[in-house]
Amino acid sequence: MGLLARLKKGARAAARHLGEGEFEAGDRQVICAVCQHAVFDRGSARLNTAAASLLNLDWANRTAHTLLCANCGHVLWFVKRPSRLIR
């Protein structure tokens, strides 16, 4: 399984705990760049670096926030956590 497939699988697993919804980032609603869908599953992923892994410091790596498009599976990455839109 490739890295992208593992990231998508991890994002899907994390999203199951949070539920689908609409989100905003930078004061704009997040829309999928591939299919224009507006519903995403929210998750997170570690930003591991080779140097940190080599030194066994994976715990010190930052976490990214992910939104997984509920329609096409495209994954969007954010350093700041996107806010859920309440409708």
Ligand SMILES: [Zn+2]
């Ligand atoms: Zn999409």
